[in-house]
Amino acid sequence: MAVYTHLGAEDMAALLAPYHLGDLVSAKGIAEGVSNSNWLIETARPAGETARFILTMYEFRIEIADLPYFLGLLDHLAAKGCPVPRSIHDDAGNLYRVVDTARGERALALIEFLPGVSLGDPTPGQARAVGAALATLHGAAADYPATRANGMGLAEWQRLAQECGADGLASIAPALAEMVAEHLPRLAAQWPTGLQTGVIHADLFPDNVLMQGETVTGLIDFYFACNDILAYDLAVTHAAWCFDASGEAFRPDLSAALLQGYASVRTLSTAEQAALPLLAQGAAMRFAMSRAYDWLNTPADALVTRKDPLAFARRLLFYADPANSGVFAA
Amino acid sequence: MAVYTHLGAEDMAALLAPYHLGDLVSAKGIAEGVSNSNWLIETARPAGETARFILTMYEFRIEIADLPYFLGLLDHLAAKGCPVPRSIHDDAGNLYRVVDTARGERALALIEFLPGVSLGDPTPGQARAVGAALATLHGAAADYPATRANGMGLAEWQRLAQECGADGLASIAPALAEMVAEHLPRLAAQWPTGLQTGVIHADLFPDNVLMQGETVTGLIDFYFACNDILAYDLAVTHAAWCFDASGEAFRPDLSAALLQGYASVRTLSTAEQAALPLLAQGAAMRFAMSRAYDWLNTPADALVTRKDPLAFARRLLFYADPANSGVFAA
The missing domain is CATH 3.90.1200.10 (Aminoglycoside phosphotransferase (APH), C-terminal lobe)
Incomplete structure (x- = not known):
């Protein structure tokens, strides 16, 4: 559970530009996922409304060819009212993008942030x-x-x-x-x-x-x-x-x-x-x-x-x- | 940069109870700090207003005796309008608390969440x-x-x-x-x-x-x-x-x-x-x-x-x- 790839604010803002989500207000690397790096992102539009997203960079073990299955499934389930995060598409409609990083080419995707906590001791x-x-x-x-x-x-x-x-x-x-x-x-x-x-x-x-x-x-x-x-x-x-x-x-x-x-x-x-x-x-x-x-x-x-x-x-x-x-x- | 101590939602809610911040809505371990574990916490009051905080658990290198200096300084500076996170006091007015964890006794403190991003390439x-x-x-x-x-x-x-x-x-x-x-x-x-x-x-x-x-x-x-x-x-x-x-x-x-x-x-x-x-x-x-x-x-x-x-x-x-x-x- 770690963030494997360092992203400065400027890299992050450039990565987010094709999503037209407004200005980057906050970005915190979060300790989730063993095969990918995740950031909790907050953006604000000029009118002031803010929104939160999870940015995922796929680091290991995942086949990029499988991403349309995984991300399309989120959209399918969310459209039917299941509590899953919608995927956020970029301005060209892409579910994910491939970018160059200091560690090589990486796929990344943006999904909705959902509230809630993970249980340690369920009832x-x-x-x-x-x-x-x-x-x-x-x-x-x-x-x-x-x-x-x-x-x-x-x-x-x-x-x-x-x-x-x-x-x-x-x-x-x-x-x-x-x-x-x-x-x-x-x-x-x-x-x-x-x-x-x-x-x-x-x-x-x-x-x-x-x-x-x-x-x-x-x-x-x-x-x-x-x-x-x-x-x-x-x-x-x-x-x-x-x-x-x-x-x-x-x-x-x-x-x-x-x-x-x-x-x-x-x-x-x-x-x-x-x-x-x-x-x-x-x-x-x-x-x-x-x-x-x-x-x-x-x-x-x-x-x-x-x-x-x-x-x-x-x-x-x-x-x-x-x-x-x-x-x-x- | 890691979260060293695992906290389930129930542990987290119990830790936060003396702060009377409302219900725990979200808790994400964040990849910041080398000597402590940090979580970005969101809480909601019954009326619906939400607030965000950083919960810090001090893991290494820090003397608990120094915490009043560090946390009191935040309050002093915030009161003068400096952009630093206020510390959140518990219901007894404490700046920090010492709790038992699976890894032994740990001090923890709660501070305000502030927006903004860390620069990689400043102008x-x-x-x-x-x-x-x-x-x-x-x-x-x-x-x-x-x-x-x-x-x-x-x-x-x-x-x-x-x-x-x-x-x-x-x-x-x-x-x-x-x-x-x-x-x-x-x-x-x-x-x-x-x-x-x-x-x-x-x-x-x-x-x-x-x-x-x-x-x-x-x-x-x-x-x-x-x-x-x-x-x-x-x-x-x-x-x-x-x-x-x-x-x-x-x-x-x-x-x-x-x-x-x-x-x-x-x-x-x-x-x-x-x-x-x-x-x-x-x-x-x-x-x-x-x-x-x-x-x-x-x-x-x-x-x-x-x-x-x-x-x-x-x-x-x-x-x-x-x-x-x-x-x-x-």
Whole structure:
């Protein structure tokens, strides 16, 4: 979470000129995003009205070819009333621009600033609201015309596991290597087909939800959005919201509220309901593998904080335990 | 430049409760400050009016005993109309509070948010405004009753040079070790006495000045403020504003404008005028030494970006060169 590229006020003003937003009043680099630099920008028109935006410079990991999918999705969802930031188009109608910086060519985009705070310790009422917002998003995106494959799906978990190697995983923790050896082939063999697909957020952690009280004011950071199984998105959100940070303590109250909230907007099919325990194991495997890879490939004192892969290994074991099969019961 | 301590929305709301600012609407960690974590906070009262603040958590290097000097100075200057952020007092009137965090006890303070942007490439008109703002600050602080010794004065440059050692300095660059060996004893022998002292900012780099056009909207980051020679503060500001980032290219237009701006508000005495070349060498030595120490004691890939000590070694040689003695001529 850092600002990777320094931008002086003059650079910033030049970057913003094609958006005709008025004069730059304030620009603060904000500590959000691990793959991009972000600034909270305020502008003022001569008449005095001010507006706020987030300027994002894409630094790593993102394919510029994917930006129309991500940014167009924001506009599609915002037009349907979902609490997502609209993208701001430049005077030529472009969703994003490519600029030269001291660090090379970078794509940048401007989106609306939304109020709200990210929760550290949600209540059931807040988890219910998030479940409902996710189901609403799934419905609103149903007619989004573009598609994007899930770059963090099963094949990628397998590739990451292979890149880490059994020894690499064991160097993080022997239990992690054992978990992968036991569960990854089984997930691959049992992964469901035929469930309803659509546009999913795929990364709806508390960090990516802005709230005021029990109202969701912003769903943000759509840079893993893709087309995949809708119920898998619910499983990802469940894994992200219903445990403490270490992955040890399951919170049945948050789980029940999140699932109720989702079901209040979109009814899960019998097949989706039945698949949820397996989908949740997949969600846990996805984050365990990306975190394990980052753990082994990020210097311990780099700008980006390493996140513990074991927190998601524990969640996987929780979801795989038949004693917990009631968690997703209708 | 980072946020060192994670605060969830609930922690943040609890921290803000004793300030009675209304409900927390937004909180963004901002990438400013190397010794503290900062958040840009927005609050709303039931009637709907919103306000913005900077919440600062002091992480390193700062003595809590110094906070009343720094924060009280902001209030003193703001009351006199200087563009500095007022400190916000809690319901018991405290300027700061000490709280428990996951990383231990931390002091925190809340100050006003000010608009404006930090310049990367100032114009002479902007440098003139900064010179005038500095002189105005010196005047407004003349009756500030508290005092604080300069912890980054000559004795500290000598201590840092000793800590680095000739070998350490030479490991950064042989020219740096030579510069220190030649000029530090001379500065110590010639350092002026008897010049007017008062409250100085002592670190007025472009990062610490917020501007809109040619108007200074904020002088910020007073955490090196102290009582010392007033003209030394002008010399620090000169060294910080009148060269390119590498310290190679002197900008006579910015230099003339900055000095004119200062003189338009406060007349330098003949002795101050004569001392400026030496004071400027001291200013350059101060930043060369603190940067050299940080260079040798900061891991290359730590959160904090290392700044090049040579940029200020070059400025020192510029100021020490008799060919440049006209820079500070009245």
